[in-house]
Amino acid sequence: MAFLKIERMRTPNRENRVRLLHQLGRSGGTIISKCLAVMKDVVLLSEIHPDWRRLGYRTDKQADMWCSPIHQASRWYGLFDAAEVDEVMRRDDHLAFSDIIGSIADRCARQNRILVIRVFDTVDFLPGAYLASPPFRSTTTLELERELSLIEASTVRHPADVWASNLQFVPHKERLNPDGHLTGYRAFAELAHKTGFVRYEDFTADPEESLATLCRLLRIPYDHGWRERWQSYDRLTGDPVAIAPGYEIRPHPPKYLSTQDVELFRENHDCRRALELLGYDPM
Numbered sequence: 001m002a003f004l005k006i007e008r009m010r011t012p013n014r015e016n017r018v019r020l021l022h023q024l025g026r027s028g029g030t031i032i033s034k035c036l037a038v039m040k041d042v043v044l045l046s047e048i049h050p051d052w053r054r055l056g057y058r059t060d061k062q063a064d065m066w067c068s069p070i071h072q073a074s075r076w077y078g079l080f081d082a083a084e085v086d087e088v089m090r091r092d093d094h095l096a097f098s099d100i101i102g103s104i105a106d107r108c109a110r111q112n113r114i115l116v117i118r119v120f121d122t123v124d125f126l127p128g129a130y131l132a133s134p135p136f137r138s139t140t141t142l143e144l145e146r147e148l149s150l151i152e153a154s155t156v157r158h159p160a161d162v163w164a165s166n167l168q169f170v171p172h173k174e175r176l177n178p179d180g181h182l183t184g185y186r187a188f189a190e191l192a193h194k195t196g197f198v199r200y201e202d203f204t205a206d207p208e209e210s211l212a213t214l215c216r217l218l219r220i221p222y223d224h225g226w227r228e229r230w231q232s233y234d235r236l237t238g239d240p241v242a243i244a245p246g247y248e249i250r251p252h253p254p255k256y257l258s259t260q261d262v263e264l265f266r267e268n269h270d271c272r273r274a275l276e277l278l279g280y281d282p283m
Contacts, residue, residue, distance in 0.1 A: 016105040018115050019218045020140060020152045024188055025122035025129065026165035027157035028200030030238030031249065033118045035211055037236065038229040039220055041113045043079070045072045045104070046237040049120040050097040050143045067237075069117075070100055076235040079107040098147040105148065114220055121191075125184040128175030129166065136187035153217035154192035156278050157200040159185045160265055164255035178264050186270035186277075193277040204251045 021036070021044075023029030037044035052067040070088050074080040080088075088095060101117065108115040119140045123130045144150060163181050167173050196217040203210035208224075215222040231245050241247060257265070265271045266283045275282060 016102070016109040017149045017151055018101060018105050018117060018144060019220065020144070020150055021116055021118045021218070022121050022138060022152065022154040022188070022191060022195060023118065024125060024157075024162055024185070025120075026169055027155065027162050028203065029118065029155055030236060030242040031247065032155050032198070032200070032203055032214070033238070034233050034236055034243065035207065035226050035230045036116065036214060036220075038223075038226045038233050039215065040223040040225070042116055042220065043073070043077050043108050043113050044116045044118060044236075045069050046118045047120040048117050048140070049123050050139050051123065069104060073104045073107070079104060097143045101144060102148055116218065116220070121188060125188045126166070126176070127180035127184055128172060128177065129170050130172070132175070134184065136184060138191060151219055152195040153214055154195045154197040155200060155203070155214070156189065156192050156197050158254070158280055159271055159274055160257050160261075160283065161255045163261070164257055178261055179268070182265070182268045182270040182274070186274040189274035189277045197278065199278065201251070204249055207249050
């Protein structure tokens with residue numbers, strides 16, 4: 001029971017800060033996270049959500065790696081040994097999400113490393129992607145803020161591009177609809193406006209400036225050496241193209257929208273408000 005005796009299950013430790021990076025799926029978050037992850041002393045856990053146990057992303061043997069914070073912390077960063085991971089998994093039903101993340105934060109603090117959680121916000125904000133009726137708020141923040149000291153920031157992409165990309169890639173895309181998408185997107189835009197944010201379009205145009213801004217928001221020392229390391233970094237989940245070596249950071253043209261969707265987006269109040277909050281031009 002070494003894990004339980006040593007780690008967070010004792011008392012809350014608000015001195016060990018946890019950084020939350022909020023992102024919607026298909027918004028360029030994988031490539032931004034890849035660059036952030038190679039900043040000096042950063043430990044980045046990828047696409048993490050409190051309900052990772054029952055969301056059922058994957059069914060193959062890599063499922064635990066894909067969504068489990070304790071497996072990522074162990075296999076990618078060596079923060080826990082195999083016996084400790086087995087213990088956590090055996091007692092899984094009795095461990096709060098905040099306990100597991102807090103334990104990882106404690107290990108990072110002992111090694112003078114910086115824990116960043118790339119939050120899988122798609123679950124909470126986009127209806128139909130995973131939940132028919134998501135809460136439209138970050139359950140990750142709600143689960144952790146009572147026990148841990150959080151520093152939060154967000155990255156965003158134009159809602160039309162997020163919509164078009166989700167139609168191509170989300171496993172349950174037949175359950176998506178544009179009105180629901182824009183309701184959730186506006187809620188996420190409100191979160192991003194509160195935390196501070198970096199736009200994907202600005203990142204692709206000037207990655208250095210955008211990453212410096214993101215590091216400032218997350219209170220991470222900016223490391224100019226990321227340019228030499230980011231392409232070889234592969235301890236990440238998300239878009240396999242963005243993870244692959246040789247991927248280039250460059251601006252991309254807007255994704256195609258049908259005439260019907262363009263008109264719907266233009267007339268939608270949630271869309272107009274989200275664009276205003278995030279500094280995008282009206283459609």
